[in-house]
Amino acid sequence: MSAEELLIIDPLExxxxxxxxxxxxCSFxxxxxxxxxxAFKVKTTNPRKYTVRxxxxxxPPRSRCNVTVTMQPQSEAPxxxxxxxxxxxxxxxxHPGVxxxxxxxxxFNKEVGKNVQECKLKVVYVSPPRPPSPVPEEPEEVHSPRASRTEMVNQDENSAPRDQIVKLMEVRDAIIQQNGKLRRELEYLRRGGSQKRAGVPLLYVLLIGLIGILMGYLFRKS
Structure with missing residues (x-):
């Protein structure tokens, strides 16, 4: 741009x-x-198509002016x-005051001693920006019937030992309760209880021994 230019135009298209x-x-x-x-004036080769404001x-000196150009709606693309x-x-x-x-x-008539500057702007069509694509949703996990049956089998296998342990603990508690009862009976016989039960202490001793063996076995299993 030369130093004689009155107005700098940006952009040039x-x-x-x-x-x-x-x-x-759009604007410039x-x-x-x-x-x-x-002083300035804006002209176009197609005045029916555009509005300039x-x-x-x-x-004025050391200042700027924004010009907006609006293209009317078009029914077809060129x-x-x-x-x-x-x-x-x-x-x-x-001069000031105009x-x-x-x-x-x-x-803007070109006369002798009058410097009229002219600048041409071309029109460019650009494609509008595309809207951002939506974030894809994460697919839900689909469990196959085979996988479900496998999980059920695994759950049954895991629950079987727990059921056995619960049953063993119930048997153990019953044996402990019975053992306590037998011990009280045995103590009663040792203190001279009924003569009708004189021959029973040996049987109780055997039962207590068997219960002790069974309890030891159950504790090892659990």
Missing amino acids: LRFPFELRKPIS ELLNKTDSHA PNSGVV LDMQCKDKFLIQCVST TPKDISQET
Whole structure:
């Protein structure tokens, strides 16, 4: 860019995220880095297709102006997404106090001693950004019938020893209770109990011995 330029235009192309049947807008900026007032006007080769706001105005010294271009809804996409539309920005130095209402086409007539600067902008269609894909849900674990039967068998195998232990503990408790009863009977006989039970102590002794052997066996099993 030369030092004589009144306005710096950014960007130098209009990029529209093209979508059918929707109005689409983009913008560019006019930057005045000089100490002069700069009048501007925006033209297009297809005025029915676009709306420009503002389409003319004055940019004060050391300031900027934002211009928005809106494309009307389109019913069909152009071939290969190529667009031949053009925009022309004209600017000229003007004196302080000029308002947008004072600007006309004659303001930009090329006369002797009048420096009218022009800049062309091209139109580019771009594909709109795709929405982010949803996060896939984790598939639920599917258990096959064979796996279920295997788990049931394993549960039965694990529960069988527990059932046996519970039964053995019940038998053990019953034997302990019976053993206590027999010991009390034996003690009673030793103290001179009934004569009818005189021949019984030997039988009780044998029973107590057998119970002790059975209890030892059950404890080892558990």
